[in-house]
Amino acid sequence: MIKANWSVIMVSCHYKASSSSTRRISSALMKTNRHHHHHTINFNSHNHFKHYHSDRNAFILNNKNTMMDPEDDEELKRLTHLGRIHEHNFEGMEDRTAKLAEDLLKGSRVALSKSITLVESKLLEHHKQARHLLAYLAKLKPMNEVKPSFRVGLSGPPGAGKSTMIEAVLAVDPSSTRTGGSILGDKTRMIELSRMEEAFIRPSPSLGFLGGVTANMYEIISLCEYAGYDNILVETVGVGQSETLVADLTDMVILVVPPAGGDELQGMKRGIVEVADLVVVNKADGDLIYVARRARGEYRSALHYMRPKYPGVYYPEVVLCSSRRENPMEETKFPVSNVWEKALAFRKVMNEHGLIEEKRQEQRKTWMWKQVNEELVTRLLHGDESTSKFIASIQNFVEKGEMSPRLAADCILQKFLKTHK
Numbered sequence: 001m002i003k004a005n006w007s008v009i010m011v012s013c014h015y016k017a018s019s020s021s022t023r024r025i026s027s028a029l030m031k032t033n034r035h036h037h038h039h040t041i042n043f044n045s046h047n048h049f050k051h052y053h054s055d056r057n058a059f060i061l062n063n064k065n066t067m068m069d070p071e072d073d074e075e076l077k078r079l080t081h082l083g084r085i086h087e088h089n090f091e092g093m094e095d096r097t098a099k100l101a102e103d104l105l106k107g108s109r110v111a112l113s114k115s116i117t118l119v120e121s122k123l124l125e126h127h128k129q130a131r132h133l134l135a136y137l138a139k140l141k142p143m144n145e146v147k148p149s150f151r152v153g154l155s156g157p158p159g160a161g162k163s164t165m166i167e168a169v170l171a172v173d174p175s176s177t178r179t180g181g182s183i184l185g186d187k188t189r190m191i192e193l194s195r196m197e198e199a200f201i202r203p204s205p206s207l208g209f210l211g212g213v214t215a216n217m218y219e220i221i222s223l224c225e226y227a228g229y230d231n232i233l234v235e236t237v238g239v240g241q242s243e244t245l246v247a248d249l250t251d252m253v254i255l256v257v258p259p260a261g262g263d264e265l266q267g268m269k270r271g272i273v274e275v276a277d278l279v280v281v282n283k284a285d286g287d288l289i290y291v292a293r294r295a296r297g298e299y300r301s302a303l304h305y306m307r308p309k310y311p312g313v314y315y316p317e318v319v320l321c322s323s324r325r326e327n328p329m330e331e332t333k334f335p336v337s338n339v340w341e342k343a344l345a346f347r348k349v350m351n352e353h354g355l356i357e358e359k360r361q362e363q364r365k366t367w368m369w370k371q372v373n374e375e376l377v378t379r380l381l382h383g384d385e386s387t388s389k390f391i392a393s394i395q396n397f398v399e400k401g402e403m404s405p406r407l408a409a410d411c412i413l414q415k416f417l418k419t420h421k
Helices: 070-087 095-105 109-120 124-140 162-172 210-226 242-249 263-267 270-274 286-304 336-352 355-381 385-399 405-419
Strands: 006-010 150-155 181-184 199-202 231-235 252-257 278-281 317-320
Touching (some): 095 124, 095 210, 124 210, 150 162, 150 242, 210 231, 210 242, 270 286, 278 336, 286 317, 336 355, 385 405
Parallel strands (some): 006 181, 006 231, 150 231, 150 252, 181 199, 252 278
């Protein structure tokens, strides 16, 4: 059996009813530096937090210089032991969930589709089965035994030609035995791939809020890796805060922009250019070639004034690209294959310096805190009746202007800590 080694994930969030193909995903990083010089919460009243509270920073577990005392060490060992027991406790796991994991490791596209559906579901029972699924996959094949993949994020404004370029990359990739992959997006945006039997295409739900999709995307990428895909492309629309999300998901960020400059370049958010490892000026063909060259010069100038992400190791480049395949003679000027060669060169340099693994370690910590953040909010919103009434009362005070949002947040947190002693 020949396995397709491409997985393309089109991240779609913040659904707009006017166009099914115009979606974006936004993610706000959990702020870990929140200074409360004056607060009313007594962290010392709770055993799990009393050793991590400082006068200058009241955020839980944020002081990296805090020394762990013997009591903390014993507590950590106890929690780690419980975690190991829980990891191997599959009580309540359905047989079909176990079968799903086994089929996924065999590279089944149907199993991958069902697994993603299970992970995305917000039903409580599905949430439990998704947790069993991920734990069972880790038991059958630990992540450190999974073949390392190359995660590439493609971001850029709508109409830049990201989907067209993805189709072209899959067609020209010299390392693939055949074109194929997993696509989480609209079939209408990748017409040729939608006709291929090897292609797996699926729309991504918006869910209407930030936490849902962002919390699932890391797990969805892991599912694609378990299914055996070597190259994973994550496409987002580079507006809002989606560039932060794609940088926290991938090894490399490619910014795809149309051949424009001047006011259009000034309107591009600084953040999306800062996280880019490679800027691709697309549609560099026909009458647009001169505009594309001018845009390339402007982006090079803009990058020159930005702090490099990997000083002394790698500096972002700006290249021209044409994804058109109607006229093969035009495509040879700036083929998409050049973009992929640049991406592979980036991967080689980063691996030589151990920076991809270092980045993934930071990403795992980031997503751990995202999960903690979402779980805390979920427990607050879906707590017992007493907590729900308390939160409703606090919200009422805030709406009337009788309480500041910060004081309200402190009161809710104090209530949460008191309830979960």
